[in-house]
Amino acid sequence: YATESCYGLGCDPRNYRAVRRLLRLKGRPQGKGLILISGKLSQLEPYLAPLDAAAREQLAREWPGPVTFLIPAAPRTPAWLTGGRSKLAVRVTAHPDAAGLCDALGMALVSTSANRSGLKPARTHIECLRSFGSGAQVVRGRVGRRRRPSTIRDLETGKIVRP
Numbered sequence: 001y002a003t004e005s006c007y008g009l010g011c012d013p014r015n016y017r018a019v020r021r022l023l024r025l026k027g028r029p030q031g032k033g034l035i036l037i038s039g040k041l042s043q044l045e046p047y048l049a050p051l052d053a054a055a056r057e058q059l060a061r062e063w064p065g066p067v068t069f070l071i072p073a074a075p076r077t078p079a080w081l082t083g084g085r086s087k088l089a090v091r092v093t094a095h096p097d098a099a100g101l102c103d104a105l106g107m108a109l110v111s112t113s114a115n116r117s118g119l120k121p122a123r124t125h126i127e128c129l130r131s132f133g134s135g136a137q138v139v140r141g142r143v144g145r146r147r148r149p150s151t152i153r154d155l156e157t158g159k160i161v162r163p
Helices: 016-026 041-047 053-064 096-105 125-135
Strands: 008-011 034-037 067-072 089-093 109-113 151-154 159-163
Touching: 008 016, 016 109, 034 041, 034 096, 041 053, 053 067, 096 109
Parallel strands: 034 089, 067 151
Antiparallel strands: 008 109, 034 109, 067 089, 151 159
């Protein structure tokens, strides 16, 4: 599916088999952790530790938008999403198709760039089909104008992890 900067590979974050399949398809190690996207904060909250008012205000200033935040994960958040870390990478997407997909499904989605690890991300549905063949169902859409992946920032420290 199309996102702000490229096509994304996604799946149900609660389904370990689906996540494993996505990681195998991409050739990505599980220990790296994954990003969840959503159409609204409420779809991410089951995976996050409770947020205080200041954190909610900061997120409201940035979202929807191209900033992914590292936020303390809820104790029940699976390690296959966090890569075994205490924080989870999450974003409320500004891309209407990606947000609409999450809203239609009623949940957040795992979202990683649609490419085999180390290769350039796909920017069209044709590139996805060439890369993954029948291994992935491609939802046609138009990628946003952003050329770089989302900025990743730690919510607690403000430190930028990926510019």
